[in-house]
Amino acid sequence: MSRIEKQIRYRNGNRRRKLRARVIAAYDTCWICGKPIDKSLKTPHPMSPEVDEIIPVSRGGSPFDWNNCRLAHRICNEIKSNHTVTYARNKLKEREIQAEKTVNVKPQPSSW
Secondary structure (H helix, E strand, O other): OOHHHHOHHHOOHHHHHHHHHHHHHHOOEOOOOOOEOOOOOOOOOOOOEEEEEOOOHHHOOOOOOHHHEEEEEHHHHHHHOOOOHHHHHHHHHHHHHHHHHHHOOOOOOOOO
């Protein structure tokens, strides 16, 4: 069995493409971070739009069910992976806090 045959998302490519187009048309913000999505960005840009499954396919969710699909940034979707949205939001907050700490580091005077 080939790799593509194993992946349920690719078993009905036309159906998935149509659902993807509907999701991208219907939503303007990332359901994970809540920020707007620039739909003109193309993959592999980290802020490009991707369809994310609320219940991951690896945990029994359907990649073809409208009620299971939402729009997300590529980077947010990568962080979420097959975890819950709460996990992803917490990881994003941790990254923001770490970035603030890095930016707010003040140089210490040298004693030489």
